[in-house]
Amino acid sequence: MKTVKEIVEEYITTNGYDGLASDVCACLVEDLMPCNEENIGHCQAGYKAQCTCNNECDFHIEVKEISKPITAREIIQIVCQHFSLTPFDLLQKTRKEEIRVPRHIAAYYIRRYTKHNLATIGINIGLSHPTVINSCRFVQNMIDTGDVKYKDSIKSINRKINSN
Secondary structure, eight states: OOOHHHHHHHHHHHTTOOEEEOSSOEEEGGGOSSOOOTTGGGOEEEEEEOOOSSSOOSOEEEOOOOOSOOOHHHHHHHHHHHHTOOHHHHHSOOOOHHHHHHHHHHHHHHHHHSOOOHHHHHHHHTOOHHHHHHHHHHHHHHHHHTOTTTHHHHHHHHHHHHHO
16 A cells, blocks of 8 residues: 555656645655645645745745646647657557657547547547557556656656646
8 A cells, every 4th residue: 555655756756746835835756754734735736946035945846727628639739749740640550659659648648637538539649449548558657667768758748738
């Protein structure tokens, strides 16, 4: 069974965040526990930013609220832009890694950030719904194992999605 710290760390790292912040304090993922703040329940995930105040802080954790839900089309555009592809490229019936992996990543994030069912996701990116399931498992496995080749891409894409 996972500890609360392990669950929170997994959530933060999986989603590309750097730490937690509240009105009172902020901490990086490696400094999460133990927390002595009474309002720990009010913490939100955020990104590390340079200190802009004069309080001699080393950093700030900025929390950015997502103002509107992201669409499948926007996710596809973000993934394509990151990998220098076009949406048409993702629809190609090919198993070349430079197309297949971005297609898997797009399916994963569409599943994660939209309310589309598997069949609709498949239609958006040219996959059957069982292949969408495999795509999501594939990317989750890459995240869980810290895939060296695509780790930075996955984190960068997640940041772009969350900054929309």
